[in-house]
Amino acid sequence: MSDIETLKAEIKKLSSKSVGAKMNLHDLSEDLPINWQSILEVAQETYDTFKALEEARGKLKALEAATA
Template sequence: MSADADELRASLKKLNARATQAKMDLHDLSEELPTNWEMILEIAQRCHDAHAALMDARKAAAASAA
């Protein structure tokens, strides 16, 4: 396995962990509503950005594997 493949795998793992944490943060916030309702947009944006980065990285990985 090449160093590039290892780097890509490590990057995907980090992005996946970040996206999973963002999803859990959004879930936790939803369970606590209306407490901290002011945080909805911030946490939702963070969740959106994390998942967008993960999906982009997965597409790039698939393209490089093809």
Template sequence: MEDLDVIKARVKKLNAQAVQAKMDLHDLSEDLPTNWENILDVAQRAYDAHKNLMAARKEMAAASA
């Protein structure tokens, strides 16, 4: 199992990526119908970012216990 500090650093990085993905999705939605072709790509990136973040948070909680 990884060192708790390493996991925390990864969670922090993944959190920043998830926030950016959320903002990208939000910005895209405000500009619709412009760039509607990008909906699936941007949504998939947001989904993946949040999925990775939730997995890392779960790992951090297990390492903390």
């Protein structure tokens, strides 16, 4: 499997994970003030997931530009 294909597969997984993280954050916000103690944990998980997704997309873009 090429590096580009590997990154595309990783991006697909991260994209799916980011949707789940976004929904967890959304659900938490709707239930406030219940479970307010988990705001930081859920927000950090969401942040980390979207950061990883953005970084992977950047790597893919750079790799595709380098091979073009």
